[in-house]
Every structure is written in C-alpha cells, then in structure tokens.
Amino acid sequence: MTTDNFTMPFAGGHLDYAEDKRSISDIKMFLADPRAQSILLQRGKPAMNQQGGLHLVHPDALKGINVAQPAPVLLGLKDNGTPIFAFELAEDQTLIPQDSFQEMRFIAGRMKMKELAIAGRARSLFQWFHSHHFCSACGKETISASGGMYSHCPSCMTDHFPRVNPVVIMLILNGDKCLLGRSPGWPPGAYSALAGFVSPGESIEEACVRETQEEVGINTHSARYVFSQPWPFPSQLMIGLICETEENEITLNPKELEDAKWFSRDEVQAVFNKQSDAFTRPPRFTIAHHLLRHWLSE
Ligand SMILES: [Zn+2]
Known part of the structure; x- marks a missing residue:
C-alpha cells in the first residue's frame, strides 16, 4: 500500500518495468546508458555502502566479474x-569487499524505503529463477528471457513466469482485545499476527477462517x-x-504455534508507546x- 504519507515497507519502488522495451537490443541500449545503475546481491543479500545505502555501480563495472545467471x-x-539493473555476484567475486553483502532481514528497518523495495524485488526474482532453473514441463534447463x-525453455518452448505466493495475515479481534501468537524459535517475548498461505480453491476470507481455526481453534x-x-x-x-470473533478460548495447535494470547488495546498501545514489555x-x-x-488508530 502506498498513500501520500505512508508506504508499506518493501513496496513503493516506483519503477517502470518497461515491459515493451525488453528486446535484446533494448537491454543493450539500457546497459550502455551512462546513467544506468546496478544493485549487487549475493545469495539474496544486497551489497551496502558505508553510508547504509545500496552499493550502486554502473553495469560496465561488472565486465570480467563472475556473475550468476540470470x-x-x-x-x-x-x-x-x-x-536499474541487478546482478548476483559469485562468492569468489573481487569487485567489492565480501562483508558489503548484508542479510536483508537484519538491515530492512534501517534501509531507505525505495531501496528496500528495489532490493526486495531483485531478491525475489533471483530466488525464483534459482528454484525454477529447470523446466517444470520437460525437465530441461531454462534460460532467462526479457531482461x-x-x-x-528452449527445449519445449514453454515460458515460465515468476510466481508470488499469497499469504493471509490477520489481526483477530474480540471486542477490545486482539489475538497474537508466536512461533517456536522466535526471539523471547515476540508476538505477532497469525498468518498462513492461501490454499488452491480458497478465497482470502476462507483462508483467514481456516487458518485461525487450525492455529488457535477460534471461529x-x-x-x-x-x-x-x-x-x-x-x-x-x-x-x-x-x-472478528466472539470466542475467547484458545486451543493451540503446537505444530503451528508455541503460544497465543489475547492482548487488550491498552496493553498493545503501551507496548507501542514503549511503556510496557508485555510483548x-x-x-x-x-x-x-x-x-x-x-x-490502534481506528
Ligand atoms: Zn521445457
């Protein structure tokens, strides 16, 4: 979601995907543009500069450097x-110090919104390509297309498009209380909204009902x-x-959650005001x- 005064983290990259300008000659022209910039990644980690911004280079700087496909x-x-290009560098790259690559989960809170969105888009695209490197129709190796x-797939001529997996994440309200849960392995005291993948043949609303029933036994x-x-x-x-629900009793599914609790609006407000460490x-x-x-703002 992007409004005049709020951008959801990982959204708001505001790039024109240039769908109609992706022929081989178009891409060559963009690579030769003196203004062109490339972000660099390694195993999904973006390269950062000393100032905490993305480390940007002109694509020419990649000549002779070992880059991964695509x-x-x-x-x-x-x-x-x-x-704006993205390149994924091999572990033996010599272009920039190896410790420039940083885990995005750890630095996301400090990154500029546009840079976070652009790096996230690159991370998802590379991850998808690596996990779909072989054709799901015939099993042969695929090649990257359209930049x-x-x-x-040059063998059976099938095109494969990056997929996005829908997940519902819901705040369950009962009057003035909300239900939050925690998964095993989370930092001590961390609680969050319940979430789960939308299943084939299911609407968003149905996924919400099913997941809350499965995880905490609440309708x-x-x-x-x-x-x-x-x-x-x-x-x-x-x-x-x-x-919404009118039910209070939580029946925890231990395969999904380690704990789930009701928190009052006042308790949540106090946590957000840093006046409480309830969670x-x-x-x-x-x-x-x-x-x-x-x-809290409603
Ligand atoms: Zn194929």
Whole structure:
C-alpha cells in the first residue's frame, strides 16, 4: 500500500518495468546508458555502502566479474528513465569487499524505503529463477528471457513466469482485545499476527477462517482487507486483514504455534508507546507492525 504519507515497507519502488522495451537490443541500449545503475546481491543479500545505502555501480563495472545467471536483470526504469539493473555476484567475486553483502532481514528497518523495495524485488526474482532453473514441463534447463522477467525453455518452448505466493495475515479481534501468537524459535517475548498461505480453491476470507481455526481453534468472521505487503523471503504477497470473533478460548495447535494470547488495546498501545514489555512488537518493516498500528488508530 502506498498513500501520500505512508508506504508499506518493501513496496513503493516506483519503477517502470518497461515491459515493451525488453528486446535484446533494448537491454543493450539500457546497459550502455551512462546513467544506468546496478544493485549487487549475493545469495539474496544486497551489497551496502558505508553510508547504509545500496552499493550502486554502473553495469560496465561488472565486465570480467563472475556473475550468476540470470544476467542482466533489468529491474526497471526510474521516473527520469534511469535503468536499474541487478546482478548476483559469485562468492569468489573481487569487485567489492565480501562483508558489503548484508542479510536483508537484519538491515530492512534501517534501509531507505525505495531501496528496500528495489532490493526486495531483485531478491525475489533471483530466488525464483534459482528454484525454477529447470523446466517444470520437460525437465530441461531454462534460460532467462526479457531482461530477467521470465524464463524460457528452449527445449519445449514453454515460458515460465515468476510466481508470488499469497499469504493471509490477520489481526483477530474480540471486542477490545486482539489475538497474537508466536512461533517456536522466535526471539523471547515476540508476538505477532497469525498468518498462513492461501490454499488452491480458497478465497482470502476462507483462508483467514481456516487458518485461525487450525492455529488457535477460534471461529472468525467479517474479515476485511486493510493493506498488503510484498515479502521477499522468498516471494510472498502478505494480505493484511482484520477479522472478528466472539470466542475467547484458545486451543493451540503446537505444530503451528508455541503460544497465543489475547492482548487488550491498552496493553498493545503501551507496548507501542514503549511503556510496557508485555510483548516484543513486530519489527517496523513488517505488515504485522502496521496492522497493529492501524488497529490502534481506528
Ligand atoms: Zn521445457
């Protein structure tokens, strides 16, 4: 979601994907543009500069450097037409110090919004290509096409497009309380909104009802859409919902959750005001954080 005063983290990249300018000669022209910039990744980690921004280079700097396929990936064009590429560097690269590559989950909260969105888009595209490197129709190796926007199987001529997996994430309300849960392995005290993948043949509302029933044994209704978030770990679309219930009793599914609790609006407000440590709030770059903020502001 992007409004005049709020951009959901990992959204708001504002790139023109230039769908009709992706022939081989177009891509060559963009690579030769003196304004062209490329972000660099390694195993999904973006290269950062000393100032905490993305480490940007002109694509010419990649000549002679060992880059992974697909290459080049044209992420899109900025408002002023500047082409933005992404390259994934091999572990033995010598272009920049190895410790420039940083885990995006750890730095997302400090990155500029546009850079976070662009790096997330690149991460998802590379991850998809690596996990779909062989044709699902005939099993032969695919090649990247259209500047990294899809892959093509030269053996059976099938085109494969990057997929995004829809996930519902819901704040369950019972009057003035909301239900939050925690998964095993989370940092101590961390609680967040429940979430789960949408299953084939299921609407968003049905996924919300099923997931809350499966995870905490609570029947919900009246799910309403609030906002969404692209989540590049590896490529989900988080669909933020608020739903209602009149039930209180939690029946925890230990395969899904380690704990789940009701928190009053006052308790959540106090945590967000840093006046309480009743739980650790979800990080600012997550949609769960913004769902809770949205509820508090209603
Ligand atoms: Zn094939």
